[in-house]
Amino acid sequence: MKRYGLIGEKLSHSFSKEIHEAIADYTYDLMPLSREEFPRFMEARAFTAINVTIPYKKDVIPYLDAIDDAAKAIGAVNTIVNRNGRLIGYNTDYTGFLYMVRKHGITLQNKRVLVIGNGGASAAIQAAVRHEQAAEMIVVDIVKGNGAISYEECFAHHLDAQVIINTSPVGMYPKSGASPLDLALFHCLEAVLDVVYNPLSTKLVLDAKDRGLPGVNGLEMLVAQAKQAVEHFLDTLIDDAVIDTLYKKIERERNNVILIGMPSAGKTTIGQSVAQRCGKEFIDMDAYIVENCGKSIPQIFEESGENGFRARESEAAIALAGRNGAVIATGGGIVKHKVNMDYLRQNGIVFFIDRSLDKLITTDDNRPLSSSAQAVARMYEERIELYRKYADHIVDNNTTIDACAERITEILNR
Template identity: 60%
Template structure:
């Protein structure tokens, strides 16, 4: 390997795609066991590497030189082999600083809660300290002289104004986890999460629902990679490339979730949208039928609406771990917050709006759409939920191909503003 990333489990990593968009070299991912890590570092058979969990501290004894900032932080994520000498840097610091600046998060005179105390946390703590907070509280699994535990957080630190997650909690494939219950932090203004897969963690999703400033780790990942490449190649690179790659990765990785009333056209528009965006198409109702082994009317007849919703939530949990798909949901997906919490983690959600007069009211495959009156009542009840959970509203009042094209345009505009 000439250039690449070493660490523990790397199956979730986007680093190869990012580096190969910034530079012309091949960038390899090399997961290493502890014994293999020591052998790898002793051989020094590489030009330049990045280092991730759990080796950001463990690499330091192998270095011949370490930049002042990395030495102060006590963790290294970038190593360059210069004529047999290993020189260590920490670009996490600059990547996180970029994230803070972009989202205009002010930490001066604020109470800042940093969750996690590993290698990434040390760099982030350095950024926070430079911003002169009123108080910096480090949270770790076990209480120590440097960190409080989670019990302390809930007893003494619910007044935190900035919350930063540097732990892997919430990372794929354990998307349903969050390090804290953000709803209890009534003074919180901003949430920054270094996890980037899923694109919106459960922690950031809750922040979004609460109307807080929030950012995930994808931009930090791209920014620190840009600064690492500068060390790798000994050349300056314009910061604009961070935003360019961020928008491209987001478009490539993000799911598009279509919500709306039964017969609003979600499946028809979804198939066209998937074709235009070159993403696989998923129909949730079809997945439910396949998993249950029976039709939707049969599910309702045998298990009632609650039984159907249980299947729906199971499928939502599965799809939350999927990326780069267009997903058409059933009309009642919004009735349970947990469904949208799951689906919203990796997605842009589009409410496909259709005039109630044009909605079907006599479809035997839709047990809840038995009459015009039932559909109108359902529309009144669900409209606030469709608006609450959607990022974009697109009106379905034209030819399906035109509506799908409008969806693509609004998706691109939404991504450009993120």
């Protein structure tokens, strides 16, 4: 029986199964291996072909009978094919990364490039950076040595980096609130690339975009390297067009739809309609908070004040940011704290439901801050620029719910 799959230490975050099974007609298994299990698995050779991820891309090499020239030069293997009992190693991270760089028009030639991390994935990226003729490549890692400098040395001498590439797992789900570097330190920065693909946009990538810089996540690289791995698995050639088609499909399915806007702007009703049209789960964040706290929102305000409610709201934002493929209607004040939006944007497309002030409800017992027309007007003035700032799309809701939901659905299906 033929057996295909992925080995690594922690694989719950992996998209590889759905990618391979979309490209090829075989079952692809996720096979997490502990350090103790890894040698026994490799010695048994009970597979047809496998991919390899953290932390085994270098560790597999002693078990192989042959390695192609590219993988040998890189010093890491992410694809192994069992040909009549002989294990042959390849590295498709290299070409996958170059696909991502070129797709987004990012130039590495004559640039000062900072590579974060020095593991198996980094080895392929370093080879690609050399191939692209960077003026200088600096590798920084938490463990100094093997060609990598410390973060202290990086901060002392290399804040003029023009391109930053993260090959470390920092920022990967479930620790998606982390970033390996503060981009504010890098005054010559032109672009950021991150090989992490879960979440769809890491904090590092979002920070780059917030600074008006190109920020690219690792999903395209993942799909591109998987396409080439399938070619090795099946000894065939596949058109590169499948990469973009599959990338867009995964992004569309995995992304959450985040609805922001004023209280009574229609987020819940519109969200329910969008979820039904797109076959997605609907989540009302205020209802989620009430369920988890066991108290109504007015009760939370009465017992803990607005600050207590905002703490519960941030907890909900962090938890819901880890979901995929949901429509999430947020509370009106979600944008008041940047950390909420930092989390929600990692796996989400943000829509501002824009409803005119004169159409908003000005008194609502379930909304403690909507106590009068004057209070709602003050909130509107306080928040309107934040809504616009965080929105990927602004959708008018001054006609009908159906028209607004249809417009959102059209944007999602582009």
